[in-house]
Amino acid sequence: MTTATRPLATSLREFDDHRLSPHTGWTRDHWAALADRLLLAARRYASASHARIAFPGAPGGYGSDVDALEGFARTFLAAGFRVAGEGGRDPLNLMEWYAKGIAAGTDPRSPERWVRLDEHHQARVEAASIALVLHLTRPWLWDLLTPKVQERVVGYLAPAAEMEYPPINWIWFQIIVGQFLASVGAPFEPEVMDAGLALADGFARDGGWYADGPERSYDHYAGWALHFYPLLWSEMAAGDPRARSRRPEYLGRLERYLHDAVHLVGADGSPLVQGRSLTYRFAAAAQFWAGARAGVPAPDPGLLRRAASGIARHFVERGAPDADGVLTLGWYGAWRPIAQDYSGPGSPYWASKGFLGLALPASHPVWTAVEAPLPVESGDYGLVVPAAGWLVSGTRRDGVVRVVNHGTDHSHPGSHLTDSPLYARLGYSTATSPLLTGEHAGHPLDQSVVLLDAAGVPSHRTGFEILATGRLASGTLVGGSRWRAHWVDPEQESPDHGFGRSGATRLGPWVGVFSAVRGAWEVRLVRVAAGAGEEPGVLHVGGWPLPAPAPAESRTATQAEASNGTLRSRIVGGPGLEACGVTSAEGASPLAPWTLVPWCATPAPARPDTWYEAAVFLGEDGEPPAVEWTGPSALRITWPDGTADEIDASPAATVAPA
Incomplete structure (x- = not known):
């Protein structure tokens, strides 16, 4: 040759x-x-x-x-x-x-x-x-x-x-x-x-x-x-x-x-x-x-x-x-x-x-x-990119860089567009791709927090308001965003330039999300406000979209975890997020024939003004952090490395002015 x-x-x-x-x-x-x-x-x-x-x-x-x-x-x-x-x-x-x-x-x-x-x-x-x-x-x-x-x-x-x-x-x-x-x-x-x-x-x-x-x-x-x-x-x-x-x-x-x-x-x-x-x-x-x-x-x-x-x-x-x-x-x-x-x-x-x-x-x-x-x-790190609203976590063990996104949507506050998979997801990494084609490209599943309407259609978050992003003395990264959940019937005639589309819109409740990130784990806190727009539907939290050679095995959904033999994508839902599973999407990303998305959800419509938490993971393996609520919007997170953080999630609980 x-x-x-x-x-x-x-x-x-x-x-x-x-x-x-x-x-x-x-x-x-x-x-x-x-x-x-x-x-x-x-x-x-x-x-x-x-x-x-x-x-x-x-x-x-x-x-x-x-x-x-x-x-x-x-x-x-x-x-x-x-x-x-x-x-x-x-x-x-x-x-x-x-x-x-x-x-x-x-x-x-x-x-x-x-x-x-x-x-x-x-x-x-x-x-x-x-x-x-x-x-x-x-x-x-x-x-x-x-x-x-x-x-x-x-x-x-x-x-x-x-x-x-x-x-x-x-x-x-x-x-x-x-x-x-x-x-x-x-x-x-x-x-x-x-x-x-x-x-x-x-x-x-x-x-x-x-x-x-x-x-x-x-x-x-x-x-x-x-x-x-x-x-x-x-x-x-x-x-x-x-x-x-x-x-x-x-x-x-x-x-x-x-x-x-x-x-x-x-x-x-x-x-x-x-x-x-x-x-x-x-x-x-x-x-x-x-x-x-x-x-x-x-x-x-x-x-x-x-x-x-x-x-x-x-x-x-x-x-x-x-x-x-x-x-x-x-x-x-x-x-x-x-x-x-x-x-x-x-x-x-x-x-x-x-x-x-x-x-x-x-x-x-x-x-x-x-x-x-x-x-x-060289080692694990946590980095805040204030301009983009990104919490960046790199881990030496698996060589993966993750971004938790509370600042980028290729739009501006209050725009109420569809979510672009390329910009508006809650997380991106060097080892995963968002779902770019198929039903979930337009209906957010991976790295999302959505409400399902009566027909089971998920809401969008583009146009969110950015809450503070920062780094605690322990090195843990924190940040959040809030938005009116909305459903959009997009204008199909407009060209696809990679960002969200406008269309006829229905507004739902305000949703607040607060993230604490350390290593391969994110503790994602979610609260749905009462008294604005449609009543809350089922709350659905999607995890990392893991590239894989084959679909997930068919089994009773008792856990939200997927593996491709090298990395695991996992969600551990807290009280109220008992429903869980893994969705297999074929041909939805350029990284592998299949993409596996673990998720957890409420078994019934979300309770307004109630905190839900989920621990979201992408990495080789590891025990989840422990979460203990110590007040109405205060909690203590003990991470797998033994670090304990006191977190105040109240900014995400506040409904923004109309």
Whole structure:
């Protein structure tokens, strides 16, 4: 078997260096070989003049022309990083190959011409990748284009100055394109740049985090877009007073954010399975390379590379790219339900952002430092992310990172939308995926607290109000949220962009949830208020959705526990939550053929103004914590490690003003 025909994961092991990289074995050679494999495979799907790369698969929601532009622009990112880091050395002839495509794509008379920015809004996204790479590879590509082609490129990009961009991460596409235009002497109004930068400044939140727009939108876009572009723009605009004044702020935010980000990678390299656009896969590594490129004081370069290489290796060893060297719509292998309506066969190649590290030379400290262990490999920890309302728990024994979510729903208080599985669940982890397809994608089951109406339909929580999140002196994490339980008949005509939908709504009672988190356990406290909306129905509490090779065994439901041979998902219900069981969902996540969700519930409608508790577990094994109520909203929790905490859950018992 030749190197070309062996599985990629196998051939990459030839480069392993466990002295330099004791945790992953990965070096710059692995990354370069992976990039080359993807770029060479992409050529098989290119048009005659290379302007369009049409990967196999059903067209995306925006049509084949957009899909082919994405295929070009997003692979061009990887090519640009590859050549920039080699100082122009280009044995694969990448720059000449893509230059031919640029000449054809910008030619309005060519049958391969690109969709223009004023023809389809997605072209505004792809234009930013083209502009960024033209900047990074200027001596080896832009400067060698003929004046006529340069003129056509400027004409293609120029509409960005006059167009409206959504007030989310997209504003950076306009800024990047505008900065490139200015650098080649093309007109770009300073007022447009100032307005875009001011809008982007408004995305900044506590702790170095960014929200993707005005809503509570916290996901991987914080790293692969909202930290990625500011630092690259400030390089492009070096010497500009606007960049000079902002760059220190960008660096400070990135350093603080990366402290949290390295705590969100599992020991097996899995990023958090949360938020939209997950099919971009190892684009999640871009944030760590951005930190290395910017020279942030911490985390150190060995830890940044450990996180980035762990993510890439995680996917490569699980089948991405596939045997043909293609990144399909999916997570590991092809799994179309992970895509949003805007995703097409070329979309996964935003994974190219994960190759930003290749734009750094082999002599850079991020490539020469010895790998440092991830936080989850060093010990157990609890971390509060106030901006996102996340309680983060990592455990060394199983290498799993868990997030209990009391602050993110891709919406705002009082919105009463359906719950997106990607944003509004009560928990996410590096070892589980929410149920993304099937009946429970729209009817919350996993990591949920719901009321069932008379027809057995569960309520939603999007639009909740955030209660305080924090950390006790013992290290236990606490936080909560409250919301009007509501039922929504969603508008099916609206596009699926990964977040909740509006529709005709019925309001139910207020529900308050308070969480105490330590290690692999969460004690989840629930109270349903009286006197608002429909009378309470059955209270149903769902646990972690465990990937498994087969459904749960059919048996009398005497416990709420599931196992896949490695991890267990378990709920131990307190008084009043005596009904319990495990629901098996087939094909509902990209991690395994089946997903097993343990749950507990009240056998009859929930009693108003009464506390219910459940201990929720994801890990290898362990005894549950003991809960003792010492007052109307006060309790004592004794954890398996012997730590005892006095908890005041009263904020979750208070009904918010109407």
